[in-house]
Amino acid sequence: xxxxxxxxxxxxxxxxxxxxxxxxxxxxxxxxxxxxxxxxxxxxxxxxxxxxxxxxxxxxxxxxxxxxxxxxxxxxxxxxxxxxxxxxxxxxxxxxxxxxxxxxxxxxxxxxxxxxxxxxxxxxxxxxxxxxxxxxxxxxxxxxxxxxxxxxxxxxxxxxxxxxxxxxxxxxxxxxxxxxxxxxxxxxxxxxxxxxxxxxxxxxxxxxxxxxxxxxxxxxxxxxxxxxxxxxxxxxxxxxxxxxxxxx
Amino acid sequence: xxxxxxxxxxxxxxxxxxxxxxxxxxxxxxxxxxxxxxxxxxxxxxxxxxxxxxxxxxxxxxxxxxxxxxxxxxxxxxxxxxxxxxxxxxxxxxxxxxxxxxxxxxxxxxxxxxxxxxxxxxxxxxxxxxxxxxxxxxxxxxxxxxxxxxxxxxxxxx
Ligand SMILES: Cc1cc2nc3c(=O)[nH]c(=O)nc-3n(C[C@H](O)[C@H](O)[C@H](O)COP(=O)(O)O)c2cc1C
Numbered sequence: 001x002x003x004x005x006x007x008x009x010x011x012x013x014x015x016x017x018x019x020x021x022x023x024x025x026x027x028x029x030x031x032x033x034x035x036x037x038x039x040x041x042x043x044x045x046x047x048x049x050x051x052x053x054x055x056x057x058x059x060x061x062x063x064x065x066x067x068x069x070x071x072x073x074x075x076x077x078x079x080x081x082x083x084x085x086x087x088x089x090x091x092x093x094x095x096x097x098x099x100x101x102x103x104x105x106x107x108x109x110x111x112x113x114x115x116x117x118x119x120x121x122x123x124x125x126x127x128x129x130x131x132x133x134x135x136x137x138x139x140x141x142x143x144x145x146x147x148x149x150x151x152x153x154x155x156x157x158x159x160x161x162x163x164x165x166x167x168x169x170x171x172x173x174x175x176x177x178x179x180x181x182x183x184x185x186x187x188x189x190x191x192x193x194x195x196x197x198x199x200x201x202x203x204x205x206x207x208x209x210x211x212x213x214x215x216x217x218x219x220x221x222x223x224x225x226x227x228x229x230x231x232x233x234x235x236x237x238x239x240x241x242x243x244x245x246x247x248x
Numbered sequence: 249x250x251x252x253x254x255x256x257x258x259x260x261x262x263x264x265x266x267x268x269x270x271x272x273x274x275x276x277x278x279x280x281x282x283x284x285x286x287x288x289x290x291x292x293x294x295x296x297x298x299x300x301x302x303x304x305x306x307x308x309x310x311x312x313x314x315x316x317x318x319x320x321x322x323x324x325x326x327x328x329x330x331x332x333x334x335x336x337x338x339x340x341x342x343x344x345x346x347x348x349x350x351x352x353x354x355x356x357x358x359x360x361x362x363x364x365x366x367x368x369x370x371x372x373x374x375x376x377x378x379x380x381x382x383x384x385x386x387x388x389x390x391x392x393x394x395x396x397x398x399x400x401x402x403x404x405x406x
Contacts, residue, residue, distance in 0.1 A: 099288070100392070122388050123288075123289060123389070125368075125388065125389075125391060126286075126388070126389040126390065126391050126392075127391065128391045128393050128394075179288045179289045180289050181289045181290075182289050182290050182308075183289075183290070183291050185293075185306075237374070237376065238374075238384075241372060241374055241384050242291070242293065242384070242386055244350070244372055245350065245370035245371075245372055245384070245385075245386035246291075246370075246386065246388075248350055248352060248370060
């Protein structure tokens, strides 16, 4: 049986081929058979994790607590210089200039990404907005979130900051950022399950050195970042603690 | 360490009082009416040991408190204690986290320059290998409505 690798379903479609290149690279480097399985929803991925069908995962920060505490996963690495941050934006034509101008009853366009949603809702809380007094419309991509804002189907959008920055300029010019989070300690991480735990140090060392090789370097490019950096256990625990405080 | 507040650090007109901290030391408190708004999009984070001595602060904490990181590390967290905060709030905080349960509340904090800032704080015990090893507080921007409620409520708790 090959080991099962999966990527949090929030990855940008541009990077899908990058994850397949990464998986090929990893198999060559480790000499292990690893199969990349992608799920089209967080729910489907969660069920696979619950059935112990995942050995390696590029995990959404929201899932890290469950992976560590319930499933015995450990952190390996995270993308250098990449943190999960959220942006609250409205149409450029909107009369709203700050979060506190937003009123109960509005419709918020979001994606399924649970960490981004949580960070976004924290920023809306200061305007007395919560799941109880807003409507959320879930879309499949941030491009669709932007589109729904521009078409007037939603009053506010919650974006992954990186995805917002990657929107076409023509789209961004028609949007207005109300607030951008600067949390910096919340990030996706590559995590390893109990079945691979004995290979953790070896895999971690390979990943940290990945940017040094020509092949590794080009695979990283297709993933959209320059290198991996090691995540210490305590750094992961701290991120989980911060996420825990935001969940209440 | 906590020292008396100094007139030369004050910005604006200030009042004086004394607060008993840690039930032992008395600190001279100088405070003004100047509010610093909570920085949008940021979380203010600090960690303390089990006695409430600060062991870690993030950049947002340093910026809003007006202290340097060196001044904050190894100081009791009551370095931010504002005289308008009822001690019942902090008793509740400690009683709650000592039971291993998160505490959430609205806190008016005192800056080094005598000004203040409101936060919504969530304090949780950091559990490692099944044991509480420290506490972390993560603050977010509070809603103005909630702050107004606290401005009315807190004076009644003295
Ligand atoms: C993690 C953590 C964070 C805290 N943050 C604050 C704070 O921001 N402001 C504050 O006045 N007290 C804070 N406290 C409570 C203080 O430790 C202290 O109880 C309080 O300032 C009252 O002082 P006293 O206990 O000496 O009377 C915090 C405690 C913990 C454990």
